[in-house]
Amino acid sequence: MDQELFERLQKEGIISATSAEKIRTVTAHRLFSVHWELKTILYLGVLLLSGGLGILVYENIDTIGHQVILLAIALACAGCFYYCLKHKLPFSREKVPAPNVLFDYILLLGCLLLITFITYLQVQYNVFGTRYGMATFIPMAILFCAAYYFDHLGVLSMAITNLAAWMGVTVTPLQLLTENDFSSMPLIYSGLLLGIMLVGAAAVSKYKHIKAHFTFTYSNFGVNVFLIATLAGLFTAFDGAIALWSFLLVGAVALFISQAIKHKSFYFALIITLYAYVGLSYVLVQLLIEIDDIGAIYAGLLYFIVSAIAFVILLVKLNKKLKKA
Amino acid sequence: MIAYNSKSLDNRDILEQAENAKERAFITPEELEAVKAAYPVDLYTPNPYMRIGIFILTTIIMQFSFGLFCLIMVSAMSEKAFSVLCFFFGIGSYAIAEFMVRDKKHYKSGADAALIWIAGGFILGGVILAANAEGNPWGYCLVTLILSTLFVLRFADVGMSIVAHLSLLALLFSVLAYMGTPGKIVVPFTVMLISLGVYIVSLKLSKIHTYRHYKACLQVLQGVSLITLYLGGNYFVVRELSIEMFNLDLQEGQDIAGGWIFWILTVVLPLLYIYLGIRRKDRILIGIGLLLIAAMVYTIRYYHSVAPLEVAMTVGGLTMIAVAYGLIRYLKVPRNGFTADSAQERNMMEAVQIESLIIAQTMSHTPSPQPDQYNFGGGTGGGGGASGEY
Incomplete structure (x- = not known):
């Protein structure tokens, strides 16, 4: 905000002295926000990490390493959800703000890892039987629950795309x-x-x-x-x-x-x-x-x-x- | 110079700042009304969605009008006539743009942008048809440069300023490429030098009050020139372009002349941008620097693959999350004038909606096995069972 402008407006009598004072204090203590930069880094980090782990699991099928990776995914996933449960604000039917910047992305990572884990179980061990619907239905249900429980629009969008995939539409x-x-x-x-x-x-x-x-x-x-x-x-x-x-x-x-x-x-x-x-x-x-x-x-x-x-x-x-x- | 009324633009800026102050509850709604009354804005600027709609429709109108003209003249159609028609159309749509701005007071309404882009395209098309020359395209670059500079000065169009910068570089490139080996050698350095020049000039100009109406253009120019400055010195770009454009005969693994200079530039420039950005609290430098880190990683990985892709992704992702986590913890209380909190709650809702769409686009495809891996280890179960015939 341009302080000179508001000084001028005050002199012209368009805004009151209290308003001008408010703006003066704010501009004096103006901070440089790196909020969106940090969010972008977090988003890309989550994208890369979940993608990388997802490929790693399938690349290393039938080697000893892959069970370690699977365990790592499970642990990381559990860790993410533990963090979210610990830090989340109480559930409400209204909008619940995220407790901090990190929260949204940890939740996102947790959901992505969980889906990777479930898909893997299905592919490797056929846990959910041969009915194809189930393999997409369960991630979808989890995503919807997480979206509502933790109040996350990104997870909701993912849930909707999964619902569509379950119905055969992209x-x-x-x-x-x-x-x-x-x-x-x-x-x-x-x-x-x-x-x-x-x-x-x-x-x-x-x-x-x-x-x-x-x-x-x-x-x-x-x-x-x-x-x-x-x-x-x-x-x-x-x-x-x-x-x-x-x-x-x-x-x-x-x-x-x-x-x-x-x-x-x-x-x-x-x-x-x-x-x-x-x-x-x-x-x-x-x-x-x-x-x-x-x-x-x-x-x-x-x-x-x-x-x-x-x-x-x-x-x-x-x-x-x-x-x- | 600028087509819009300077006073109206100033009033618009004042009103925008007052609205911003009202959103953050620094001034009362009554005061905002008083500002509106004291600084009336007569410009027509609809919301972004309307702008997109009007842009698309204006394009449709102009294209089909052109089609209609072509159809009417189809019998007398020579290449010359066609190029005249292009000129006629380009100048016509420029005139309409001027009319829209002067009489209808359009300002960034979508119609003005569509009309000048169409005008530029048709005039350039007319020139290309009239010249009908093969070979060095420097003439077209020059025409593009002149047209786009004109449109930037007249309408302060952000996209046109990018075109202007790129056509300037293309002009230099084609002229130098024409000059033989010495020219080709200095191409990367010229590109870098010119980009640096454009960056410094637009940085200086953006702080001068006289050029306030061009601020958006100048800021975009800063970003674009920083990117081209980097690309001019990037090892991958220099090497592959030398092979592609100048028919440089390089074997796999063979180095280009002076390769080490470009390797240093590839690695150092992004870090330098970020360092300077943090020192000067310049968002453009920081943003472009972060973007170019990705380009740096890509370049290094392309020639020296340290680890397989998925390992690199995992490690990179972990590092990024860790860095962001560390910074968020560090900036929990504002330090050195930096904060991790968002400065403005305004437009937050829209930003969150866009973010959710990006997440839906990029993250809903969780990795699943390739078809050939699907049956790995499982074996086909249907093999056995000899039928009774045997």
């Missing part, structure tokens, strides 16, 4: 579109179901006040997965039940957008309208392709120019509305 932010084969109907249906479940979880978190700050994470994954699955359905079923999918898209967009406006979320308003725009453009382009005429190309180009302008105006209006509401 939902990590960058792979949502690339890694899923959305031309297969079963996957689209699981996507829809998953989306509904996550949006439902978001609503429950919000209205029942169970960790209400988890709402964004749930609805973010939920809305994205649901709308992408709907669009995929629209694309795949183009020759068939196009009207049905269009109705689903329109209905979902209407519902989500009303929620976004209600909760004043610019982010959701933007992504939902973008999905709607993609859907609309797809249907129109398909219709124009069927016309198969040079006029159709002109019409298509004009459509994109006009619609994009209209969309900008819509966004600006929406922005104003959200700001006012």
